[in-house]
């Protein structure tokens with residue numbers, strides 16, 4: 330890639346900026362992946378104008394075809410911003426890359442207008458292709474990282490969301506567990522339960538596993554550990570929500586739950602808990 | 616008749632979650648009843664966890680089987696880890712070299728219709744399980 334090529338492209342971009350923006354804008358907005366529901370036309374236009382300015386500036390100073398020089402810093406920062414904000418809005422990676430790839434056609438158009446020498450035109454088109462492909466790839470890499478961060482944050486949030494300890498009655502706690510009980514989740518479950526036992530002075534805790542799809546030996550071991558730890562804090566546990574298929578599976582696995590009170594439903598467990606705490610719910614005669 | 620459906624990596628805890636979901640999906644598709652589904656998924660969960668924890672990661676291959684009017688699902692867990700040097704001991708209830716309950720291998724065997732274990736010290740471990748409708 331010659332610098333002359335890049336420099337000349339930069340000049341025509343600056344000269345024909347208006348035409349390019351118009352064409353690019355309509356390509357982006359008409360692209361069938363364009364999510365009009367997720368982003369406004371105005372936002373697209375602003376991002377485009379800013380990008381084109383930084384892009385032609387970087388082209389003018391371009392030193393190598395790897396786009397690693399600091400003349401590309403501003404472009405990369407802007408692209409990272411665009412990718413991350415689109416990832417957050419729920420765009421797919423291809424939607425995000427379309428931002429860059431849809432610039433190809435307008436740039437080809439103005440190149441054909443401005444470079445009549447066929448050899449120069451060929452070089453210019455090649456340069457544009459190489460550079461835009463690299464930048465497009467860059468947006469998808471940033472996008473990927475952005476999604477991963479969002480997903481891992483959501484998982485963290487789920488950790489806390491899905492393990493609420495609720496006080497059912499005086500001295501009775503319930504822990505409705507939902508989802509996969511992997512080791513980091515059970516750690517959180519156990520800690521929040523023990524804390525609540527201390528805070529409320531509860532003597533019974535109901536661990537409800539209705540929402541846990543698979544109870545394998547690891548999950549069983551976590552449950553048994555939680556029960557043992559609660560016992561040390563002075564609270565007995567009842568495991569409820571054991572569906573028939575789970576009960577059969579536990580028996581085949583050979584896991585011994587005989588040291589723990591188990592009940593089919595949370596309601597059954599609640600009755601046992603009331604009895605244990607010498608409490609009673611009565612129907613009021615009217 | 617067999618038909619290799621797909622291969623999944625078992626390299627992280629997330630992979631185990633994904634593997635379980637795939638087993639559930641294929642078990643439902645094959646027409647397993649809820650008890651059989653749950654048994655098979657649980658066995659798969661045990662073996663996948665062993666592949667990751669003891670085998671250092673590996674692969675899970677799914678095969679859909681048809682025998683007359685019965686449908687089946689075959690899962691093969693493979694790793695190139697240290698292998699198991701005493702199979703008899705490993706296949707004893709309560710035996711663990713880690714911190715588990717030592718019920719994964721024996722439990723999985725009890726939960727499925729067919730269980731086959733191949734292992735060689737220094738080479739790896741391959742366990743296949745089959746469940747029929």
Ligand SMILES: Nc1ncnc2c1ncn2[C@@H]1O[C@H](COP(=O)(O)OP(=O)(O)O)[C@@H](O)[C@H]1O
Pocket residue numbers: 661665666669670694696697698699705710711712713714715716717718719720721740
């Ligand atoms: N894929 C494997 N590679 C090497 N060793 C294994 C493998 N799977 C199981 N083992 C050995 O067999 C033992 C018993 O396994 P398992 O019954 O699942 O119990 P646990 O997982 O609780 O240890 C393990 O502790 C381990 O030593």
Ligand SMILES: [Mg+2]
Pocket residue numbers: 661664665715718719720
């Ligand atoms: Mg195990």
